[in-house]
Amino acid sequence: MSSSQFTPEIKTVDLEAQAQEFLKTAAFTTRLDDIIAWGRKNSLWPLPYGTACCGIELMSVMGPKYDLARFGAEVVRFSPRQSDLLIVAGTITEKMAPVLVHIYQQMLDPKYVISMGACASSGGFYRAYHVLQGIDKVVPVDVYIPGCPPSPEAVLDGVMLLQKMIENHDPRPWKDSWKVPQFLTQPQS
Amino acid sequence: MNHIEEIKSELTQKFQRLDGFEFGNHFGNDVLEVPKDLILPLMKQLKDSGRFDFLMDLCGADYPERKQRFEVIYQLFNTRTFRRLRVKARVGENETIDSIISVWKGANWFERETYDMYGIVFKGHPFLRKILTHHHFKGHPLRKDYDPNLQQHCQDVMPIHFENDDVYTKDPNKNLVPLNIGPSHPATHGTLRVMVELEGETINRSNVELGFLHRCFEKMCETHFYNQVIPYTDRLNYCSAPMNNIGYAKAVEKMLGVEIPPKAQATRVILAELSRIIDHIVCIGANAVDLGALTGFFYLFGLREQVYSLFEKLCGARLTVSLLRIGGIANEPPKGWYEEVLRVNEEIKKGIDQIDRLLTNNKIWIERTRGVGGISVENAIQYGYTGPCLRAAGLGLDLRKADPYYGYDQLDFAIPTGTTGDCYDRYLVRLEEMKQSTRIIDQVARNVPSGDYIIRDKSIVLPEKKDVYGNIEGLMNHFMLVVKGIRPPKGEIYDATEAANGELGFFCVSDNGPKPYRLRARPPCFAIYQSFPELINGGLVADVIAVLGSLNLIAGELDR
Numbered sequence: 001m002s003s004s005q006f007t008p009e010i011k012t013v014d015l016e017a018q019a020q021e022f023l024k025t026a027a028f029t030t031r032l033d034d035i036i037a038w039g040r041k042n043s044l045w046p047l048p049y050g051t052a053c054c055g056i057e058l059m060s061v062m063g064p065k066y067d068l069a070r071f072g073a074e075v076v077r078f079s080p081r082q083s084d085l086l087i088v089a090g091t092i093t094e095k096m097a098p099v100l101v102h103i104y105q106q107m108l109d110p111k112y113v114i115s116m117g118a119c120a121s122s123g124g125f126y127r128a129y130h131v132l133q134g135i136d137k138v139v140p141v142d143v144y145i146p147g148c149p150p151s152p153e154a155v156l157d158g159v160m161l162l163q164k165m166i167e168n169h170d171p172r173p174w175k176d177s178w179k180v181p182q183f184l185t186q187p188q189s
Numbered sequence: 190m191n192h193i194e195e196i197k198s199e200l201t202q203k204f205q206r207l208d209g210f211e212f213g214n215h216f217g218n219d220v221l222e223v224p225k226d227l228i229l230p231l232m233k234q235l236k237d238s239g240r241f242d243f244l245m246d247l248c249g250a251d252y253p254e255r256k257q258r259f260e261v262i263y264q265l266f267n268t269r270t271f272r273r274l275r276v277k278a279r280v281g282e283n284e285t286i287d288s289i290i291s292v293w294k295g296a297n298w299f300e301r302e303t304y305d306m307y308g309i310v311f312k313g314h315p316f317l318r319k320i321l322t323h324h325h326f327k328g329h330p331l332r333k334d335y336d337p338n339l340q341q342h343c344q345d346v347m348p349i350h351f352e353n354d355d356v357y358t359k360d361p362n363k364n365l366v367p368l369n370i371g372p373s374h375p376a377t378h379g380t381l382r383v384m385v386e387l388e389g390e391t392i393n394r395s396n397v398e399l400g401f402l403h404r405c406f407e408k409m410c411e412t413h414f415y416n417q418v419i420p421y422t423d424r425l426n427y428c429s430a431p432m433n434n435i436g437y438a439k440a441v442e443k444m445l446g447v448e449i450p451p452k453a454q455a456t457r458v459i460l461a462e463l464s465r466i467i468d469h470i471v472c473i474g475a476n477a478v479d480l481g482a483l484t485g486f487f488y489l490f491g492l493r494e495q496v497y498s499l500f501e502k503l504c505g506a507r508l509t510v511s512l513l514r515i516g517g518i519a520n521e522p523p524k525g526w527y528e529e530v531l532r533v534n535e536e537i538k539k540g541i542d543q544i545d546r547l548l549t550n551n552k553i554w555i556e557r558t559r560g561v562g563g564i565s566v567e568n569a570i571q572y573g574y575t576g577p578c579l580r581a582a583g584l585g586l587d588l589r590k591a592d593p594y595y596g597y598d599q600l601d602f603a604i605p606t607g608t609t610g611d612c613y614d615r616y617l618v619r620l621e622e623m624k625q626s627t628r629i630i631d632q633v634a635r636n637v638p639s640g641d642y643i644i645r646d647k648s649i650v651l652p653e654k655k656d657v658y659g660n661i662e663g664l665m666n667h668f669m670l671v672v673k674g675i676r677p678p679k680g681e682i683y684d685a686t687e688a689a690n691g692e693l694g695f696f697c698v699s700d701n702g703p704k705p706y707r708l709r710a711r712p713p714c715f716a717i718y719q720s721f722p723e724l725i726n727g728g729l730v731a732d733v734i735a736v737l738g739s740l741n742l743i744a745g746e747l748d749r
Contacts, residue, residue: 049373050378051380051401051402051744052380052402052404052424052427052744052745053423053424053427053508053509053745055378056427056428056471056508057507057508059490060490060493060494060497060507063486063487063490063491063493063494064487064490064491064494065490065491065494078373078374078375090402091402091404093323093400093401093402093403093404094323094326094340094341094342094343095322095323095343095400095401095403096372096380096401096402097342097343098343098344098345098346099346099372099373099401102346103373119404125409125420125421126404126405126409127337127338128337128338128340128404128405128408128409129330129335129336129337129338129339129340129341129405129408130321130322130323130326130330130340130400130403130404130405131340131404131405132340133340148509149508149509151507183342183344184342184344184345185344186344
């Protein structure tokens with residue numbers, strides 16, 4: 001059919017009324033990034049990086065009483081390629097720091113980090129020669145959970161806080177400007 | 190003739206003149222100081238005569254003001270008479286001391302650790318490398334002149350290496366595959382690293398690397414007051430924190446020469462047995478998870494939660510409780526707590542039966558664990574095995590019977606033993622120990638003595654809050670104790686308790702100051718783990734996971 005033969009019939013359409021009609025059905029409107037954020041926050045797949053006492057408490061969070069599954073984060077993945085939430089639970093020593101950075105680099109975006117407990121957040125009461133004084137020296141941290149170890153309620157609170165951050169599209173400059181720390185790339189003199 | 194006299198006469202026959210030998214007794218411990226050149230013949234003599242068949246611990250100490258600044262300390266033990274002897278030898282900064290690996294295989298890692306921490310060189314050691322600190326670390330951290338807060342960054346992870354093969358090179362003529370497991374691997378529980386070389390599915394040789402959780406326990410203890418050390422001990426074996434508190438507090442109390450009230454003793458026994466149960470729960474549960482049985486973990490963690498709520502009622506914390514003080518326990522248990530213990534105990538009994546039904550006759554479980562990772566009792570003693578792993582091999586050594594404390598000798602309970610020392614026997618021993626622990630709790634919690642929960646010695650225990658805020662005497666007492674601290678008399682002590690993993694010993698040196706001059710924890714699973722390559726060599730790579738889980742390696746205690 002050639003275009004010259006086609007004569008379209010011009011009609012006036014009441015878009016407003018149509019939209020109102022449409023909305024009475026099951027549909028709803030949203031922004032694309034909002035619905036993505038909604039999906040992300042409710043399906044966090046954690047990588048439990050449990051090294052010490054906090055790791056045992058993290059088991060309780062996953063266990064029957066506290067049940068992290070209620071927040072959509074029950075699919076525990078030990079492969080960094082499959083997870084988007086790194087929960088660092090326990091003391092990170094100087095010897096462990098390069099391993100942690102390696103794991104973090106292997107995770108795919110979007111990725112989030114929760115620092116569980118005093119040791120991971122600041123070195124805790126180990127102000128000592130072989131303990132990294134906080135994992136934020138090597139990886140960007142989104143949520144810090146205080147406690148030694150934090151109670152499971154506190155961990156749940158931390159996960160909910162992260163969910164809120166994802167929902168609100170909170171800017172994360174610490175993540176955007178993150179580079180592999182210099183002391184890990186260059187040998188010390 | 191007492192014990193030390195017997196040793197003296199025996200050694201006189203062997204060495205004729207005991208030049209430089211010094212016999213002594215510190216707080217009830219027999220001590221023998223010898224010149225360092227005689228250490229190897231002495232150890233050989235003590236072992237061959239059958240007087241001491243077990244090397245319990247080997248550690249160092251630093252006294253910078255002495256001419257020979259270091260001291261190497263050996264804790265010997267007899268598995269039949271339960272007698273102990275501490276042998277010490279002084280070593281100067283540029284001197285060496287003979288390695289005693291030829292006498293006890295188990296000395297291997299202990300000597301490496303002493304080298305790592307103090308720089309003491311053991312002559313004849315086949316593989317004297319750092320063990321706890323990372324490979325870029327310079328200096329020896331437990332020396333008194335090393336600043337506790339001086340961190341040194343580590344840039345990379347060591348590539349795969351084996352003993353006497355620092356840089357792994359592939360043999361082009363053989364079809365061998367190196368495989369790295371950990372430190373971040375679900376079955377290595379966070380911080381253990383195992384390296385194996387495979388020939389098909391079979392392990393040709395293997396090696397382990399540790400220190401990924403070395404958080405400087407011993408150095409931290411030297412910089413804190415005696416009561417402040419208690420939270421650090423919590424985090425040794427964090428699966429059974431109260432037990433470490435008990436071991437430490439018992440050692441310091443012995444040094445202070447005080448006996449805690451009967452009520453505190455009974456409460457400590459209850460806490461110890463509850464923690465033994467929850468420790469075995471984690472061990473069995475995690476071992477089953479690693480072998481594919483996830484269900485058991487959820488059942489067992491339900492039980493753990495119940496014990497946690499008991500601890501929570503007692504002190505507010507769940508896992509790392511710190512509820513002991515030197516001289517007793519931190520506070521009076523709330524009303525009805527002991528009845529609650531009995532109620533939870535009944536639940537635990539039911540839970541253990543469930544696990545028994547789930548695993549003991551489970552075909553898959555038996556196939557995966559029976560005949561895997563077995564060890565003979567002689568070999569286990571050589572390596573320094575204690576606790577459930579030693580009992581599974583067939584030697585019923587338990588300090589609760591051998592050297593009873595806190596009234597364990599009044600209680601009716603049995604010590605289970607295995608025959609082959611394999612993973613299945615270890616599981617059975619742990620299961621039975623949990624049952625025995627519930628029996629102990631039943632007996633103790635029904636008859637808790639009345640009275641005070643802590644001694645009322647003003648130089649050891651803080652006054653109650655109502656006295657601190659109510660009268661000037663209490664306030665001054667509190668102030669003085671906080672500022673000056675507990676000051677045990679000068680001397681040194683080794684004291685041990687039966688923890689969930691085996692003998693947990695504390696060696697404490699006091700210089701009459703408020704902080705320990707030297708505090709050494711004898712970690713049970715450190716000695717056990719060094720036999721790991723021998724256990725898995727020749728087996729399948731899947732068995733590595735079964736053996737690793739059954740040894741119950743707790744990194745906090747292993748690396749300290």
